[in-house]
Amino acid sequence: MTTTSPWAEHPAAPDPDPDLQAAVTELGAAVRDLLETTVTTTVPAGEQAAVAAGVRGLTARLAAATRGRHTLSALDDLPTFRRTYSPVTGVGNGFAPPVQFRREGDTVVGETVLGLRHEGPPAHCHGGVSALLMDQLLGSAAFLAGRWGMTAHLVLTYHGAVPLQTPLVLTARITETSGRKTVVTGGIALAAEPDRELVSGEAVFVSPRPELLELYFGALTTADGSPAPGHGATDGTAL
Numbered sequence: 001m002t003t004t005s006p007w008a009e010h011p012a013a014p015d016p017d018p019d020l021q022a023a024v025t026e027l028g029a030a031v032r033d034l035l036e037t038t039v040t041t042t043v044p045a046g047e048q049a050a051v052a053a054g055v056r057g058l059t060a061r062l063a064a065a066t067r068g069r070h071t072l073s074a075l076d077d078l079p080t081f082r083r084t085y086s087p088v089t090g091v092g093n094g095f096a097p098p099v100q101f102r103r104e105g106d107t108v109v110g111e112t113v114l115g116l117r118h119e120g121p122p123a124h125c126h127g128g129v130s131a132l133l134m135d136q137l138l139g140s141a142a143f144l145a146g147r148w149g150m151t152a153h154l155v156l157t158y159h160g161a162v163p164l165q166t167p168l169v170l171t172a173r174i175t176e177t178s179g180r181k182t183v184v185t186g187g188i189a190l191a192a193e194p195d196r197e198l199v200s201g202e203a204v205f206v207s208p209r210p211e212l213l214e215l216y217f218g219a220l221t222t223a224d225g226s227p228a229p230g231h232g233a234t235d236g237t238a239l
């Protein structure tokens with residue numbers, strides 16, 4: 001597997017400001033608890049209305065300074081896959097479980113527990129949330145193997161309903177690489193029964209040709225306004 005990198009020409013990003021990292025992680029955790037509790041609370045209407053007013057006040061404080069969609073957060077670093085606000089892995093995103101993926105040999109593994117904010121059928125995970133997890137899982141397997149791409153194709157089979165509030169294990173491995181294309185398979189299972197996949201799937205990740213990279217990410221900057229690393233990517237590989 002090649003080690004050519006779209007990001008090889010760029011110096012490693014400095015370590016994130018530890019105070020900012022800690023505060024964002026704590027805010028993400030607090031909002032995660034808030035989101036989960038908003039969908040489970042049974043307090044009376046008046047109390048919910050009062051809390052809503054308080055939350056709007058807090059939102060106004062955060063809105064005093066925000067970034068646009070073409071600016072990475074100060075905590076993010078594309079070459080090292082640090083994505084603070086990912087809806088799957090982001091510690092700063094209250095919707096995210098969050099799940100962290102790691103390499104174990106030729107497999108990528110993550111564990112998580114989903115909440116009622118991820119509910120589809122009562123007491124079970126929404127099928128679209130399973131797809132979200134699978135996309136990130138399979139994409140992470142490609143990335144952690146030194147290949148980067150956007151999801152071109154994703155096929156899932158739902159063998160069994162995924163229960164909420166129950167430890168889950170997610171695993172994936174690469175089955176094929178060619179040119180800019182990476183094929184990955186994987187699944188979601190109960191941690192207690194890791195060999196019985198409740199969801200299985202396969203995805204094709206394609207590293208976009210230069211014209212598409214420019215179209216999608218040409219305006220992207222780091223938090224300090226510098227062009228984001230990766231603009232020279234041409235060959236579909238990373239790291």
Ligand SMILES: CCCCC/C=C\C/C=C\C/C=C\C/C=C\CCCC(=O)SCCNC(=O)CCNC(=O)[C@H](O)C(C)(C)COP(=O)(O)OP(=O)(O)OC[C@H]1O[C@@H](n2cnc3c(N)ncnc32)[C@H](O)[C@@H]1OP(=O)(O)O
Nearest residue numbers: 136139140150151152153181204206208209217229230231
């Ligand atoms: C500053 C720049 C860097 C910015 C980087 C940004 C972030 C990076 C950080 C982390 C990301 C890493 C991992 C993330 C993990 C998971 C997150 C989930 C990922 C997503 O959430 S992502 C959003 C959803 N995703 C899209 O929004 C894509 C829309 N789509 C397109 O933008 C194009 O469609 C594209 C780019 C996919 C391909 O376009 P293209 O023109 O570059 O490719 P082209 O046609 O030349 O094909 C080349 C070879 O791929 C084969 N191929 C193509 N399509 C195929 C298909 N569908 N099935 C099977 N094979 C396919 C061909 O057959 C040929 O194969 P062969 O060479 O063998 O002939």
